[in-house]
Amino acid sequence: MEKAWWKESVVYQIYPRSFCDSNGDGIGDLNGITGKLDYLKELGIDVIWLSPVYQSPNDDNGYDISDYKAVMAEFGTMEDYDRMLGRAHELGIKIMMDLVVNHTSDEHPWFIESRSSKDNAYRDYYIWKDGRDGKEPNNWGACFGGSAWEYDEKTKQYYLHLFSTKQPDLNWENPLVRKEVFDMMTWWCDKGIDGFRMDVISLISKTPGLPDGRVGKSGYGDPGCANGPRVHEFLKEMNREVLSKYDLITVGECSGVTVEEAKKYASSAGDELNMVFQFEHMDLDGGESFKWNHKKIRLTELKQVMSKWQTELEGKAWNSLYWCNHDQPRMLSRLGNDSSLYRERSAKLLGTCLHMMQGTPYIYQGEELGMTNYPFTSLEEFRDIESINAYHELTEKGIVPPEEMFDYISYKGRDNARTPMQWDDSPSAGFTSGTPWIAVNPNYKEINAKEQMAREDSVFRYYQKLIKLRREHEIIVYGDYRLLLPDSGELYVYMRSLGEQRLLVVCNFTEQETAYQMPDELESGKGRVLISNYDRETLEPSATLAPYECAAVLYG
Numbered sequence: 001m002e003k004a005w006w007k008e009s010v011v012y013q014i015y016p017r018s019f020c021d022s023n024g025d026g027i028g029d030l031n032g033i034t035g036k037l038d039y040l041k042e043l044g045i046d047v048i049w050l051s052p053v054y055q056s057p058n059d060d061n062g063y064d065i066s067d068y069k070a071v072m073a074e075f076g077t078m079e080d081y082d083r084m085l086g087r088a089h090e091l092g093i094k095i096m097m098d099l100v101v102n103h104t105s106d107e108h109p110w111f112i113e114s115r116s117s118k119d120n121a122y123r124d125y126y127i128w129k130d131g132r133d134g135k136e137p138n139n140w141g142a143c144f145g146g147s148a149w150e151y152d153e154k155t156k157q158y159y160l161h162l163f164s165t166k167q168p169d170l171n172w173e174n175p176l177v178r179k180e181v182f183d184m185m186t187w188w189c190d191k192g193i194d195g196f197r198m199d200v201i202s203l204i205s206k207t208p209g210l211p212d213g214r215v216g217k218s219g220y221g222d223p224g225c226a227n228g229p230r231v232h233e234f235l236k237e238m239n240r241e242v243l244s245k246y247d248l249i250t251v252g253e254c255s256g257v258t259v260e261e262a263k264k265y266a267s268s269a270g271d272e273l274n275m276v277f278q279f280e281h282m283d284l285d286g287g288e289s290f291k292w293n294h295k296k297i298r299l300t301e302l303k304q305v306m307s308k309w310q311t312e313l314e315g316k317a318w319n320s321l322y323w324c325n326h327d328q329p330r331m332l333s334r335l336g337n338d339s340s341l342y343r344e345r346s347a348k349l350l351g352t353c354l355h356m357m358q359g360t361p362y363i364y365q366g367e368e369l370g371m372t373n374y375p376f377t378s379l380e381e382f383r384d385i386e387s388i389n390a391y392h393e394l395t396e397k398g399i400v401p402p403e404e405m406f407d408y409i410s411y412k413g414r415d416n417a418r419t420p421m422q423w424d425d426s427p428s429a430g431f432t433s434g435t436p437w438i439a440v441n442p443n444y445k446e447i448n449a450k451e452q453m454a455r456e457d458s459v460f461r462y463y464q465k466l467i468k469l470r471r472e473h474e475i476i477v478y479g480d481y482r483l484l485l486p487d488s489g490e491l492y493v494y495m496r497s498l499g500e501q502r503l504l505v506v507c508n509f510t511e512q513e514t515a516y517q518m519p520d521e522l523e524s525g526k527g528r529v530l531i532s533n534y535d536r537e538t539l540e541p542s543a544t545l546a547p548y549e550c551a552a553v554l555y556g
């Protein structure tokens with residue numbers, strides 16, 4: 001297998017609004033990030049993925065961009081950005097920018113021009129259509145509720161927005177749009193950035209003719225434009241025009257991606273992207289009303305999905321590995337156990353299970369501390385457009401009763417990941433000296449970076465070790481993967497192999513003691529425990545694993 005630095009790296013995602021506030025206005029900012037780079041150096045990560053810091057009216061917290069070459073005023077200035085980039089590079093940390101080019105803000109100058117008249121030079125930068133029988137051009141629903149079409153009085157046509165009405169979709173069929181995007185990317189690359197995380201990049205090529213989609217519970221049709229007919233052509237062009245000219249790390253956020261599609265997006269031929277974020281494991285607790293339910297992820301299904309991606313991309317493409325990001329609730333509260341008894345243990349188990357797989361691991365801010373979901377008690381505590389819109393839409397239509405819907409958004413809502421980073425036990429968890437834009441999780445007195453950095457057996461120290469091990473053992477990066485005990489509903493056991501070496505990873509995902517039997521092919525006694533959340537020194541051929549116990553054992 002071909003070696004590459006981005007295969008050997010660990011990425012840390014920063015959601016700037018919630019990371020660190022340097023000036024007391026309650027909003028995280030660039031100088032706040034610069035001040036915490038030493039912390040990230042100490043953790044040992046290689047790359048930062050920075051959620052959007054561009055100028056934005058913040059309808060969707062920066063994922064609605066009104067100027068791609070300016071910094072959001074709340075976050076600071078371009079000088080602050082350059083200082084952050086320079087300091088990161090001094091520390092050997094790379095910076096990956098979030099590239100949001102499926103849509104812009106409706107306040108972007110291109111859209112302001114585009115909506116001004118039908119014959120404006122920018123009209124065709126977006127997707128405009130006449131209505132059908134006095135209604136929307138088709139039945140598509142938007143991801144944040146309502147129709148995907150918005151009527152514009154001025155020119156009496158509708159524009160497409162797969163997300164909020166303030167996020168009009170760019171028309172990638174137009175070569176001028178592609179050129180603008182590629183020029184903008186080149187501008188950032190010339191500034192010295194190290195890569196891109198590409199927002200909903202699987203949606204840029206719309207289904208030709210924009211046909212009606214299958215109607216779901218919300219009453220709207222599914223746009224179904226993931227992996228559209230020209231998406232690979234567009235990404236190959238982007239690769240030729242921009243990516244191939246620099247040494248970058250690239251990951252595409254690809255909702256609706258299948259293993260077969262991923263082999264094209266992230267092909268080892270290197271003519272599109274390095275890797276994708278797939279969603280199959282995130283969708284395991286989804287259902288008819290999208291993600292709004294209380295379904296639990298079943299371990300056997302999780303193993304089957306993860307293993308499919310591990311084995312099918314082997315040698316053909318490259319995996320990204322993630323449990324958490326700014327769009328997901330905290331995995332510790334979803335698949336682990338966030339009660340005080342098992343919180344740290346299960347956080348370490350989740351880390352081990354993911355970081356020992358093949359692929360590039362992503363850590364979301366606070367995951368390395370075992371941060372948990374927020375205990376919401378009222379709708380007023382929510383800030384996220386997705387949760388707020390979904391609550392109103394589903395309750396007002398009588399599809400889900402209000403109390404039930406409140407429970408769903410509390411459990412699955414994106415704000416769970418967006419509460420401020422917990423730095424210490426001072427007021428507002430050391431995130432701000434002012435009033436935070438979103439409430440701090442009340443558990444910050446127990447869960448915070450300061451306490452964990454000072455304690456040898458903390459989750460922070462454990463993640464630090466996971467990252468270090470990846471550097472010391474090639475088998476963790478390049479070894480192949482095989483699932484053992486596929487039918488066990490309690491244990492996740494897998495084996496990595498590289499040459500003569502074997503790495504056995506054993507995780508007990510339950511609160512119960514669970515019996516474990518070593519596969520015959522591994523000679524007992526010769527294994528060396530690389531990491532364990534129970535200070536285990538050896539793994540006997542027949543062992544009883546404690547609740548949430550995990551271990552990675554190296555043979556040969």
Ligand code: GLC
Pocket residue numbers: 060063064100163199200253326327
């Ligand atoms: C992606 C982002 C999400 C955003 C959406 C629209 O899924 O991760 O936060 O709301 O795209 O840009």
Ligand code: CA
Pocket residue numbers: 021022023024025026027028029074
């Ligand atoms: Ca601030």
